[in-house]
Amino acid sequence: MTTPDQDDVRLLKILPVKEIWGEAQKLLAKRLAQPSFESWIRPAQLTEYNAGQAVLAVSNDFACTMVTNNHAETIARAIEEVTKEKVTVRVVVDPSVRPEAYVATIGSITPNSTPSDRFQPGMYGAAHLGASQPASSYVSSDQHNAAHAHFATSSSTAYAAGNGAQMDGAPSMMAAESGMAAGSAQHFSQGQINDYRQGQLGTSVSSPFTNAGNNQANQANHGGGPGYMPPPSRLPDAVVIARSNLNPKYSFDTFVVGSHNRFSHSAALAVGQRPGQAYNPLFIYGGVGLGKTHIMQAIGHDVLKNNPNATVRYISCEKFTNELINSIRDDRMSDFRKRYRQVDLLLVDDIQFIQGKESTQEEFFHTFNALRDSGHQIVLSSDRPPKAIARLEERLRSRFEWGLIADIQAPDLETRLAILRKKCAVDGVRVDDEVLEYIASIFTTNIRELEGALIRAHAYGNLTGEPLSIAALAGMLQPTQPQKPKVTLTCDRIIETVAAHYRVEASELRSAKRSQDLALPRHIAMFLAHDMIQMSFPRIGEAFGGRKHTSALYAHSRIKELTAKDPQLAQAVKQIARQLAD
Template identity: 45%
Template sequence: MDKEQLWQTALGELEVTLSKANFTTWFKSTFVVSDENNLVIVGVPNSFAQEWLKNKYHNQIFIILKKFRPHLEEIKYKICSTAPPQVNNIDITNILTNKEVKDDKKTDSQNGCFNLNPNYIFDTFVVGNSNRLAHAASMAVSDKPGKKYNPLFIYGGVGLGKTHLIQAIGNEIKKRNPKAKITYAPCEHFANDFVDAIQNKRIDNFKKKYRNSDVLLIDDIQFLSGKEGTQEEFFHTFNALQQGNRQVILTSDRVPQAIGELSGRLSSRFSGGMVADIKQPDFETRAAILKAKSQEKSLNLGDNVIEYIAQNVCSNIRELEGSLNKIRTHLELYNAEPTLELVTQILEPFLSTNRNEYITASKILKTIANFYGIKMEELIGKKRNKELVYPRQISMYLLRHELNYSYPRIGKELGGKDHTTIIHGRDKIEKELARNENLQREMSVIKEKLYI
């Protein structure tokens, strides 16, 4: 496997663990410059991407590359203007991913569409108990945009189909009214657009781009957290669209009230229309998704194989598709048949990986602090404000259940808390989890963030 094939293989694995928006934004123009002497140098288009990959995705990239380069010791990120080279020997992109990824990068500027994936339509969205409300609301909005459920706010964990659903709305509206101006953007793109507009004195162009939309679709709106200037601009954009009876659709990994450092007026507006959640799919939905996805990928899998995958890959749709990609890669490379025995062998390393291997107390605490929009010092400090005690008790619970830490050790990690305080906090969260659906969803999202 040469350096081009190595990077395309790595991208294939990264694509199924990241949101479409993040994958396209940060990995679209990357490639391997050099792969020698236990050092891999990754080419990136600018300093922003260089810092982002180094600080946010480095560990994930290292773990993936290490599987194919066991002696790998270091990864560096180098700014390069050269376009990424093409793979000539094996078209590994077609093996690891399908036409969706290519289509996802298309832009329809004539209709104001940014990155609307034509494969994201209602016909390809598998409906189950976990997403029925969100799907019904989305269908209603596409039928009467701006008149029903405005805004529509869809929330749920990583890889559960939020992006598919909101882009399906955009594609359906575009199909019914080709002249409609539909603008889709990840929240990070909106924020970067705003900063760029200020720096280059193009704020009027920015306002025209977003405020003249008939339908505005914003993915991962939780990234507005802490960005006061961007929140102010989005507030006025939101008002301009709503006052003109134009549709706003947002996705997030949590309910509006749980987005830390979000202004109260935005939170109330996000909650003012329809708020619908998408939960983890149940067994029947997972099996249906696997059948649909395997047909898309021309994989002829028996019912026993589908059942095995559905029983063992439970967290989200992206991991289900990742499992199919792994199977497809192996079958095409080795010209094999997808027997249950072979599929078990292919997925066993993936399923049996020690989840705690890459989880530390520090990562748990940072993840919880980021999720609830508080500082690390506040989380482990002595203040007993309600907004601090709750995340602190969740930290106690996760340190106990995910890392099996002793109560004194948990107390030490949390700034010297007494072990009786730790026991009380853990017990309280355990009892709440048994009856509080909001906490169950929050816990699910936090765990997903820990293990991606």
């Protein structure tokens, strides 16, 4: 006669990997933060299991590294609880792996159930002997969708409105909540569901990114209750904004949208509505004075408007570095890490200044990982795309390119006029259209200069009491008009301009050094020397450290090939060429 434990062991020997992984996922959904579970565990697939050797498949190399380094031990412990034997997990790459391929029975988890309750001898026996599985054993897609609609109507609607259709496999709620079957949901009060959220996922029910979007649906379906928190209905007060380092003037309401920034604006709106889920990180780049800081801070205001309890922090890269240095000096690194790794939204301006700063890059790498793994949003701005930031660690560069990269170009004439009119409306001043058109025709590449010219023009009219004329305006704005002196383009000027763009020394580009951070800017300088001043390849080789003409020829063909495949690099080369042509 066999004991229940013997039956359990015998059953485990024939249990398919799908069921083992389904049970392990239930445990992992409780032990890991929801973003980590959704990003790394739900999309993975247990493909093999034999005598304690588990093979877990993920879709790409990066996921393989993340799961191996951060979650393999936790996964092994979860599988051990299911199989009752010592387990070793090996993670492999299988591009065919897709989230929709899995049947994770998270919907069958109840707040008080334990692994032993959910895994009993005979639980799968009939199915393995060929009998039909009970209808309640798995959550069907219809049940899943019904439950999701039941608990997340507001959140789903907001996402659909902001982003069109949801991407395949993209999570829209906590795994445990979205998987709760419609048939079982009716047996829980709202308070029990909130207790379940806390117990299963270890997060507070008042988390601004998981709670605010669902409260209207919860109130409508459950009539309030002890766990109900009303949705925010007011803008955050001045204290909250000041603590976030946000400028009250930098909102989406005051941001003028044109063809030059429409893509960045749409991406920023999506992030403001769904932080941590839409595009993470969001990397915005463009020239000086084009509105990067404005659009970044507008995201912060939007998040605080929707969720006053959210923690938002805006900081420049230079200030981040200075705070890091001071924290190391004062032995307050734990406070520093807490301040930046526990925010819901981190906005870092001018991230290009992180280049060459090894300690700052190391700390920001870990801050980035902590925030993204926790489902918190990161927004970065730069004057160039990630690929063009010299002396940046590859692990950081790959993370900057992980989400969405959006650029902002110089505004066209119509948009510059719209910006000036918006400025007049916000400041409550009246300026004739011909004056605005004149200012817009002069200041073409920098919005700060454009708005500064308007302020000077209005001040001139107020202080002199004279009506503004084009003649008076021309004389008054003459000292501040962008100057375009004719400069003969030389190879030295090309080298200096490229070096300044990539923040390296011009002498290093001319030297025989072959370090990786110099290769790209040196090749670009060689490329431009040939294309812009028709310099011969032998002369180019001599100008760059006495190299052979074949080196210059290779550099030219290499940049030509890369710019054809890489829009970001092509944009960077065009930007340098425009600067040289002015």
